[in-house]
Amino acid sequence: MTVAPQDLIYWVGMAAVAVTAVTAVLETEDKGMDLVGAIIVGLAAGLGGGTLRDLLLTRQVFWLGDPAYLVCGLVAVAATFVVARRVRLPAGVFVIPDAIGLALFTVVGARVALALDVPWLAASLLGVVTGVFGGVLRDVLVNEVPLVMRPGTLYATASWCGALAFIAIETLGGGEAVAMAAGGLVVFGMRLAAIRYRLRLPTFHSRGPSD
Incomplete structure (x- = not known):
């Protein structure tokens, strides 16, 4: 059975909302939050990135157009x-x-960005915004330094490499499902490798008089 591209995007997006909401609740375990607090953090994480993406693209915010995303996050x-x-x-x-x-x-x-004819570089950055911004909201709400700002995480870097891989493979005719799988694996693999092997980008260090 062939899955239509629009259906694939829909269900991958739904899975992303659910998984990210779950992650947010797990990270609040030591914060002593009640159910309402967990709901606020979970929905901010699960819906925040896509919301900012849609606002930047001046399109209807995805969970306002389809409340199933909101229900999915709540559940x-x-x-x-x-x-x-x-x-x-x-x-x-x-x-x-x-x-x-x-x-x-x-x-x-x-x-989503490519479907609206956004140029490939901007589309890749919108992929990063969608992937990262919900986590930023989550960390701010639980009073933590956002994960994307911490050294040794390759968080936004992994996201951008995965977005570029997805765009490149789809542009070369690899098929949407293959491109999405490959891009997702790049993000996942780089993220876990950064954690396992403590990979990090060079940090900024200005040379002083004693250097």
């Missing part, structure tokens, strides 16, 4: 909140779903 937050209260979770459990959410949102964001 994911509530289910995670209930389960996490009953099951002891290992430290750093949010890392894997966070990398998955970043990968899914990156390719969806880039694809």
Whole structure:
């Protein structure tokens, strides 16, 4: 059975909302938040990146046009909140779903931009915005330094490389499903490699008189 491109984007986007909302709740475990707090953080994370993308593209915000995304985020937050209260979770459990959410949102964001005839470079950056901004909102709301700003994460870098890989493969005729899978794997692989091997970009250091 062949999946229509629009259906593929829809369900990948829905999965991204759910996974990112789950990640946000897992990261608030030590913050002592109640259900309402978890819902605010989870929805900000799950819907924030796509919202900013749509505002920049001057199109209807995706979850206002289809409330199923909002319902999906609410269900994911509530289910995670209930389960996490009953099951002891290992430290750093949010890392894997966070990398998955970043990968899914990156390719969806880039694809939405391309569908509106945005030039490829701008489309790749909109993929990064979609993938990263929800996590920034999540971290700000729980009073943490945004993950994208922390050294040794390759967060935005992984997102941008994945967006570029997706655009390149689709432009070369690789097919949308293949391009999305490849772009997502680039994001996921780079993110986990950065964590495992402590990969990092050079940091800015101005030479002083004693250097």
